[in-house]
Amino acid sequence: MDKDWQALAQALRSARVAKGLTQAELAEAIGVSRTTLQNMEQGRAMVRATPSLRSAARVLGWPEGRVEAILNGQLSHEATPQEGTPSLYSIDGLPLRVRHELDGGVAIDTRVVELGHPNSSTRMIVILKQDEPGPVDPHELEAWSEVERALWQAIATSRGLE
Known part of the structure; x- marks a missing residue:
């Protein structure tokens, strides 16, 4: 069965926006370039889910296995729970404004x-x-x-x- 990279891309993009993160902020949080994150959000087919993709999923608060569930068509991006309020927290759990001040x-x-x-x-x-x-x-x-x-x-x- 083919992997649904487009569904995963849409779910990533929706989750990032719901968390209130820019592409640059999420890319920095997972240690990749903004271009790499853009490729993920455009649904470019990959051989497998990469460590960077899994890092993005963790930062977005996805439970283990969600990436595979979306790729395998077992969970649509619409079914991906979104917290109602955007996250203002960095990868280390500090509010982004505090992380900015501490840097x-x-x-x-x-x-x-x-x-x-x-x-x-x-x-x-x-x-x-x-x-x-x-x-x-x-x-x-x-x-x-x-x-x-x-x-x-x-x-x-x-x-x-x-």
């Missing part, structure tokens, strides 16, 4: 705050970052100290500790 520069200070009860699985992470390595402006450090004090005071108040 480059240098971390100056960090705080991890458990929310809720001790040993909670939810945390707030605060990162003080400077775009370029080098000395930190003393005024910026003072501003950070004020924000940090206000943060800890708000946490103590919310926990009834103050």
Whole structure:
């Protein structure tokens, strides 16, 4: 039986768009060129599903076996579940806007705050970052100290500790 590369291409394209990713973003996430991703989305026949194609499927949140199911006509691209809201997350699970901010520069200070009860699985992470390595402006450090004090005071108040 022939593989339905067109159905897979349409499913990939639909899933990428539903996740709110551009071709360039998905290509970068799976380590290929935009041209390679374009070829995948155009349904160019291949001998087999490539590792890059499987990486794209993982980034798009597809379960194991979905690529083969679509290729073999066992699952149409219309039946491919789409989350109703676009994903704004990078391959490492961080929101794209956070990943963008973390790329480059240098971390100056960090705080991890458990929310809720001790040993909670939810945390707030605060990162003080400077775009370029080098000395930190003393005024910026003072501003950070004020924000940090206000943060800890708000946490103590919310926990009834103050």
